Amino acid sequence: MKNSRFxxxxxxxxxxxxxxxxxxxxxxxxPKAQQDAVAKxxxxxxxxxxxxxxxxxxxxxxxxxxxxxxNFWTSWCPPCRLEMPAIEKAYRSYKxxxxxxxxxxxxxxxxxxxxxxxxxxxxxxxPIALDRDNATGNLYRITALPTSYFIDxxxxxxxxxxxxxxxxxxxxxxxxxxxxxxx
Amino acid sequence: MKIELLYFDGCPSWEAGLESLRTALQExxxxxxxxxxxxxxxxxxxxxxxxxxPHFRVDGMDLWHEERETYSMSCRVYSTPEGVKGFPTVHMxxxxxxxxxxxx
Numbered sequence: 001m002k003n004s005r006f007x008x009x010x011x012x013x014x015x016x017x018x019x020x021x022x023x024x025x026x027x028x029x030x031p032k033a034q035q036d037a038v039a040k041x042x043x044x045x046x047x048x049x050x051x052x053x054x055x056x057x058x059x060x061x062x063x064x065x066x067x068x069x070x071n072f073w074t075s076w077c078p079p080c081r082l083e084m085p086a087i088e089k090a091y092r093s094y095k096x097x098x099x100x101x102x103x104x105x106x107x108x109x110x111x112x113x114x115x116x117x118x119x120x121x122x123x124x125x126x127p128i129a130l131d132r133d134n135a136t137g138n139l140y141r142i143t144a145l146p147t148s149y150f151i152d153x154x155x156x157x158x159x160x161x162x163x164x165x166x167x168x169x170x171x172x173x174x175x176x177x178x179x180x181x182x183x
Numbered sequence: 184m185k186i187e188l189l190y191f192d193g194c195p196s197w198e199a200g201l202e203s204l205r206t207a208l209q210e211x212x213x214x215x216x217x218x219x220x221x222x223x224x225x226x227x228x229x230x231x232x233x234x235x236x237p238h239f240r241v242d243g244m245d246l247w248h249e250e251r252e253t254y255s256m257s258c259r260v261y262s263t264p265e266g267v268k269g270f271p272t273v274h275m276x277x278x279x280x281x282x283x284x285x286x287x
Contacts, residue, residue: 077258078193108266134266142267143249144235144257163235163257
């Protein structure tokens with residue numbers, strides 16, 4: 001009798017264990033960031049929602065399905081300024097086929113006016129987001145400016161470029177590669 | 184003790200970084216002078232493993248070490264108690280100097 005109860009108990013434990021193993025496993029297709037969101041290659045880009053210079057707002061999560069370049073910058077950072085024309089050129093070339101740029105200004109280390117003046121001077125047409133309280137810079141653990149994140153259509157960070165200025169060719173090759181994946 | 188500050192002119196925060204470093208050295212009673220290393224090209228940045236201006240190095244060791252695949256011209260930013268800044272606080276520098284010398 002005791003043996004029978006023990007066998008029944010062990011059978012249930014085994015069945016429950018199998019269910020746990022199957023349902024708690026991580027699918028190889030599932031982005032790593034769903035377990036632990038960090039701003040590194042191979043991980044889902046941490047979400048943020050910020051005001052834009054034009055008064056509207058942007059949320060990274062709303063851009064799923066598009067290839068996104070998030071470029072952290074300030075107006076006083078020379079390499080940031082130098083690479084902006086190349087970023088603008090790429091944006092104009094690919095925006096109609098699913099490419100978005102967010103120029104993420106570390107406004108707490110800059111000023112909204114300086115950011116606006118610079119955007120006007122260069123003729124930037126992509127959205128300029130304002131990180132007024134450093135929250136997004138902290139979330140992405142930015143250690144140098146500029147820093148650029150190339151994010152694929154699934155929202156996964158595929159490449160991080162620290163420093164600059166990035167060349168037109170570099171930006172184009174990274175963007176084209178990610179755009180091709182969605183074809 | 185060899186103390187280096189790697190910088191490039193474009194990032195204005197290196198001057199404040201140098202001031203913080205000098206204050207931290209003084210408060211720690213370290214009399215070594217600061218060797219200024221100007222980084223002017225991407226080739227310099229690669230060769231020196233430049234992490235962005237201002238970059239602090241003591242006896243060849245980075246005070247805020249970071250592994251990167253490539254090194255290029257950039258402005259370093261530091262996570263301070265007041266948020267992300269272009270240079271570390273005197274307190275942060277003192278802590279790093281203490282950890283190198285093994286004093287609490």
